[in-house]
Amino acid sequence: MNLDSIYTEIITEYSQSKHNERTIDSPTKSLKGHNPSCGDEINLEIKIKDNIIEDAAFTGVGCAISRASTSIMIDLIKGKRIKDALNLVDTFIGMIKREITNDEDLEILEDAMALKNISNLPARVKCAVLAWHTLKQALE
Amino acid sequence: MNLDSIYTEIITEYSQSKHNERTIDSPTKSLKGHNPSCGDEINLEIKIKDNIIEDAAFTGVGCAISRASTSIMIDLIKGKRIKDALNLVDTFIGMIKREITNDEDLEILEDAMALKNISNLPARVKCAVLAWHTLKQALE
Amino acid sequence: MKQISVDDIRKDFPVLNQTINGRKLIYLDNAATTQKPNTVIKSIENYYKSFNGNPHRGAHYLSLKSTEIYETGRKKVANFINASSTREVIFTRNATESLNLLAYSYGMNFIEEGDEIVISIMEHHSNLIPWQQVAKSKKAVLKYLYTNEEGIITEEEIKKKITDKTKLVSIAHVSNALGTINPIKFIIDYAHSRDAKVILDAAQSLPHMKVNVKNLDVDFLVFSGHKMLAPLGIGVLYGKENLLEKIPPFLYGGDMIEYVYEDSTTFAELPHKLEAGTQNVAGVLGLTKAIDYLNEIGMDNIEEMESELTSYALEKLDSLSEIELYGFKGISNRGSVISFNVKDVHPHDTASILDAYGVAIRAGHHCAQPLMRYLGINATCRASFYFYNTKEEIDLFIESLKNVRKWLGYES
Amino acid sequence: MKQISVDDIRKDFPVLNQTINGRKLIYLDNAATTQKPNTVIKSIENYYKSFNGNPHRGAHYLSLKSTEIYETGRKKVANFINASSTREVIFTRNATESLNLLAYSYGMNFIEEGDEIVISIMEHHSNLIPWQQVAKSKKAVLKYLYTNEEGIITEEEIKKKITDKTKLVSIAHVSNALGTINPIKFIIDYAHSRDAKVILDAAQSLPHMKVNVKNLDVDFLVFSGHKMLAPLGIGVLYGKENLLEKIPPFLYGGDMIEYVYEDSTTFAELPHKLEAGTQNVAGVLGLTKAIDYLNEIGMDNIEEMESELTSYALEKLDSLSEIELYGFKGISNRGSVISFNVKDVHPHDTASILDAYGVAIRAGHHCAQPLMRYLGINATCRASFYFYNTKEEIDLFIESLKNVRKWLGYES
């Protein structure tokens, strides 16, 4: 396994940046996502107005991959319509599961494409998808 | 394994002869011996007078080896004092366990010496010793 | 049927090519356990030489490899029995543990006072004593399906015993003592019409014929790997997902939990909820390779090969006047198991004498004492075949059998 | 100490001589499972090539051979732990099953409302959840022995928690999460003075040091074969004969019975009473060969070799400012397990990065969530050694560790 393809600059930067790590005042939705086998836990909060995700943030503990993935996701979905956010989630999970492999189809994921290679590291796939599954549950 | 050394003439004759297979009128002791893994069961009856085994007999089901062993034992102990019968039992079990190997020491077992080779057939050792263990229990 | 050479098959099984005390080994004790092909043996060796690690718990290479092997095995089993999902496949040690798991987790929690549990008189002790215990502990009633004079469980008997009070029916697909194939489709459908659940003990069927849990619509099914070419120490419990969801865990420990607090615990999802502690990955790999081997030959072919062997043996045995056969005599509706006795000879003597001729059969109650008592016999000899046996072996078995009475001093 | 060359030892372990992704494998996950020497691997292969049969049930050669192998293994285990008799040695699947057997057969039958069960905060989930369940079901009280600031369970704590109400103490000899060796002799003696029975979870001690059940006077002891060079799928429960006599069977099925009637059953004598169904003979043979291997090296030597490795590693780790160590820091009173974290780095990242360097360690809660919570941490990295590890491996481990923070974008 090639570490360069996993712990990329995007991932390490996002994992260290705390700009999405906070709580939101009176969020529309607040949902816990957890990964018992790792002990990872995130609490995802989102504020929705007129079907648009106005704000999102998270708190919790997790590894670099799960933190980076969560933060990238939040940056990506803010300002998006719920429908579009859900589409992003499906695309992301499709990418990790290697069901969507065409780079053009993945482009909408922007920075989240940096997590593509995580599928080479089966033990860490759960870390990468935790936030996305949680978001999906929160929105559905 | 050499069948000749197991199914000897003595064994097959004793196993077919029914001369000790009967019940005794008002026996002093009556004891069930069983071997659950084979399904063998014998009921041993003995009549004791003045510390002497006056009569003994058995009923039940069992393989040729267990039947022969039982019948040989009964022939051997009839008329013997309890103490001597117990000594015979110990000698027999010692022979089967290969703890007594000297033929001179085994001579008192008479026909029961025919069962010596059963120790080469571990699966059948239990059949050979069933009656003797039962007798020991009955006498002690 | 594609061209299958038994000679080629036998080359794959080292044990079968052994000579014991100067005699060719003839292994006819396949209902007890089967021999293993080289692919299975080799896979265990490879596992311990290259992949050994504790699965599910680690992020390192060996642990990941082990997890992959383990979960691939689960998929293989799910496909083999046509389960809807891998969540329905639980690995256990053997059929016995699978049945006890059901008794403890299902029986002790869903059977209530006055409920009825129905089993058959020909159950293996593993599918009998656990239900006795449940019945005793829950004040439920344990009822038996008996066979008629022809050795079969009739539809009348089934309709009589399975009632609206019946909560559970647990039955052997094929009897290990007699070879009888039970009318399980009728039993399952009838039990369902009375709202009872059905457990199928497939220990003696799955190795020999296609068993499709979806077609059968069976609620639970159990089997042992070692009776189908796989190593010792691995078994399976299949259960419909909604039922497995409902039952509490059986064994508690590592890998079956979600969160553990000092005074309470939440459990993992299926299938992990029902698998505690370090699992037998090498066993699962062996089972995977065993299923590959069986699929390669084809279960249809296996059934046909064995049916031919069994008919052949039955015919030969039937022609010997000193042989008494037990159970259903026909060849239809029976597995590759034959129970018999030699007249005047205790089965243990027969088994010991045959062993001296290199022929391995089994003698005893075959873990079915109530059946023996019901049939009024003490014990039987049992010859049981697998697809790797040959007619020549059966000939030698029959020839040896002819000598048994002579050894015991009978004229003929 | 006789001359022992680790290089020679390592030749016996195929897994250790592997290269993974171009890097030498450094296996430091021995608390999860150990690697197997060739003698163990070969014995399984031989078993399936020459001796495979169902033990205890047959009069034929393969069945007799299997029975002999199985019962010889029992003697070997009895001698290894210094049991009084083979009747005290029960084969199970693993330590988890042994503990669950005790929970179901001993706990559920001898613990009553208001009784107290004492375990420690550092128990593996396998020795924790079963007792939670017993306590819940029997309305008994589950109490924990906590560690002090130095990471040890003090005599005061023991005297406070073990009272006249205590019926059972179940405790790990060595913690799999921290490596702490618990004061078990004191606990056993004190518990006995209060008429409580003691179960020792020796899963992490028996592979690494001499454990003598008679000297310890322990009532029950459990361990897993796979953590001491033996194959997966075989474990042991030791119990004092009079206690094992008292407890009812756990699993019901073949080979553990005396007489089975339609509505009742009588059970076989020890040890068979507690072993149901077809047993894992190949597993027992592998365990036998594993014990031979350990005896060949000598448990005293093993303890010394590992203690040297552990001190060496501890010293190196302690000198790295970015490493935080957990548990008792001294080398006396600890097994060959080290729990640590890299500053600012989640243990899963550390494990994945080390894996890329070929170093296998474990990251997580180590099946000890209550302990993690008690220590106020989420998860740790764990390196665990066996006698076949070397100082060079530890050097490489440390070197790899130094790179971890860089991969995550930290300056140093």
Ligand SMILES: Cc1ncc(COP(=O)(O)O)c(C=O)c1O
């Ligand atoms: C019909 C049947 N059920 C259950 C079992 C139990 O299998 P195991 O001993 O592998 O648990 C057997 C085999 O012994 C069997 O033949």
Ligand SMILES: Cc1ncc(COP(=O)(O)O)c(C=O)c1O
């Ligand atoms: C202290 C301790 N107890 C019990 C166990 C459970 O062992 P197994 O998973 O082999 O049943 C382990 C290992 O995982 C352990 O370290």
